[in-house]
Amino acid sequence: MGKILKAVIFGGKARVAVLDTTDTVNEAIRLHKLSPLAAAALGRALTAGAYISSNLKNPTDRFSLTIDGGGPLGKIIVAGEAGGYVRGYVQNPYIELLYRNGKLDVGGAVGRDGYISVIRDLGLKEPYAGRCKLTTGEIAEDFAAYLTRSEGIPAAVALGVLTGSEGCKAAGGVIVEAMPDISEEQIVMLEDIMTNFMGISSLLAQKSAEEILDFYFGYLDAEVFVPQGVSYVCRCGQKMEGIIKSLGEEEARAIISERGEVEIKCDFCGSAYTFGEADIDKIFGSD
Numbered sequence: 001m002g003k004i005l006k007a008v009i010f011g012g013k014a015r016v017a018v019l020d021t022t023d024t025v026n027e028a029i030r031l032h033k034l035s036p037l038a039a040a041a042l043g044r045a046l047t048a049g050a051y052i053s054s055n056l057k058n059p060t061d062r063f064s065l066t067i068d069g070g071g072p073l074g075k076i077i078v079a080g081e082a083g084g085y086v087r088g089y090v091q092n093p094y095i096e097l098l099y100r101n102g103k104l105d106v107g108g109a110v111g112r113d114g115y116i117s118v119i120r121d122l123g124l125k126e127p128y129a130g131r132c133k134l135t136t137g138e139i140a141e142d143f144a145a146y147l148t149r150s151e152g153i154p155a156a157v158a159l160g161v162l163t164g165s166e167g168c169k170a171a172g173g174v175i176v177e178a179m180p181d182i183s184e185e186q187i188v189m190l191e192d193i194m195t196n197f198m199g200i201s202s203l204l205a206q207k208s209a210e211e212i213l214d215f216y217f218g219y220l221d222a223e224v225f226v227p228q229g230v231s232y233v234c235r236c237g238q239k240m241e242g243i244i245k246s247l248g249e250e251e252a253r254a255i256i257s258e259r260g261e262v263e264i265k266c267d268f269c270g271s272a273y274t275f276g277e278a279d280i281d282k283i284f285g286s287d
């Protein structure tokens, strides 16, 4: 299982999170047969999603994160609930490798012509929706810009996925958020520390989240909280009846008469559900 380790530093003037999402990204690779480039992009987005999830308070709070940059990867969709439960998919999971300056070109795959959007449903009348124009398509910078502009908290974000011949060797990130009373000097210190995380996935392949937090932030008057788990969980089974209902009785019956059954495949986990005539009768309450 993955892990989110959080702390406050400078006596509460900044928040830090170190995320290890290696297992979560490996589950996404297994479910979607992701190419290494698709795994790098979706893995970064799943890590951002895990962070959003970790900030939700009630077990029923939910979120969705969409990154739509117009690139060959297509849209990235991540969703989840409070408690570190995330899932996600990309429109083109088999995308071939693109390189830029010797590194996987995630920005080129995602594209830069579009938005990062987050919807948080906290069970209130209206969900909170925020979006921010993409700058690099590399996801970390874009997520930082989203946190800074849409949520009003200046943030720095490093995200990374290290892929090997056998899936993902390490994945995760470091996120720092500055509170309003932080000093200029402390901001400069944090900017300096963040330069260590350009290769965060390689670092996570060698050190645990605890070691990273302790080594880079432990001396900054840090108060470390109990770790939270991160896992890839899909709850599509609970939603399928609702999907049939939203299809409408007429449409559902038209599909049944044409194909004998209605099949729905979940984009997030690949599970397939079939509904026959008796199921449709039950859902729409007729006999």
Ligand SMILES: [Zn+2]
Binding pocket: 234, 235, 236, 237, 266, 267, 268, 269, 270, 271
């Ligand atoms: Zn599913």
